Ligand code: AMP
């Protein structure tokens with residue numbers, strides 16, 4: 494059976510990278526896979542969060558999933574923290590994860606910066622929690638943006654280490670699924686930096702809550718270069734290449750086809766073409782999201798249903814893992 498688990502951290506400012514790099518691909522995959530899409534709130538607290546804002550962002554992110562086309566009848570949508578098995582399995586996996594593997598993780602190096610002594614343990618062990626998220630559901634496929642590939646590969650290593658230790662084929666080794674021309678959406682201000690929720694400049698990203706005028710303004714102000722015409726060269730023209738990838742991704746065509754469509758255009762005419770496809774694509778999502786956000790009861794029902802479905806699978810896996818590990822199963 495083919496099963497998917499993926500998630501986004503509910504930290505606000507859901508942006509085009511999250512949409513084109515991840516959520517949109519989930520929508521396409523939910524036809525052929527049994528899907529579990531969580532709101533990664535346990536991951537979110539690896540950096541400081543205000544409790545009320547986090548609660549609000551969990552609902553907002555759930556609304557975004559649904560507005561983007563995740564069907565709550567087909568796919569389970571749930572907050573990670575509602576299933577205690579994630580944290581429990583993480584502990585067990587952490588006893589099978591050599592420090593050397595974690596030391597290779599580039600995201601930790603980026604997020605911890607120079608002051609590693611003061612970085613919290615959760616930020617460091619975050620990839621072990623992500624491995625637990627995935628294999629708790631025995632997921633076979635994990636659709637993510639390019640930046641998460643290393644973490645999914647680590648998950649394969651950890652699942653393999655567990656299987657070898659207990660001499661079993663208990664966990665399938667999950668495959669990262671990285672799709673399309675927008676697996677790495679870059680900042681609109683700096684084509685060498687990825688688009689991110691935490692960038693101070695709101696002009697660096699298109700948020701899923703931006704209206705048409707804001708989208709137009711952000712693309713107009715997006716950094717480009719002085720070279721004439723539109724061409725793809727990620728090294729020499731990172732900003733223009735990023736915009737071209739976005740155009741191709743919105744249109745659902747290849748980069749080459751996109752280049753053919755904007756042949757002979759100058760930067761500002763191309764930005765207008767991009768704005769038009771982006772607004773046409775995003776405005777139904779934005780308005781659906783706004784409607785859903787008013788329906789807190791509905792959202793909470795969807796989440797509760799998701800939690801029930803997630804529990805059914807997670808509890809079974811955890812029970813079997815505890816048996817393998819040699820923990821007593823006492824009635825109480
Ligand atoms: P995060 O915002 O870090 O929780 O990311 C949630 C999902 O969005 C993951 O699958 C990421 O790989 C994906 N993602 C985040 N930023 C980008 C980006 N700039 N380009 C492509 N995918 C991204």
Ligand code: TRP
Pocket residue numbers: 498499500501502533536622623626627635636637641644
């Ligand atoms: N670490 C992912 C991110 O920041 C979010 C995430 C947590 C995730 N657990 C996951 C993604 C499991 C896929 C599968 O983008």
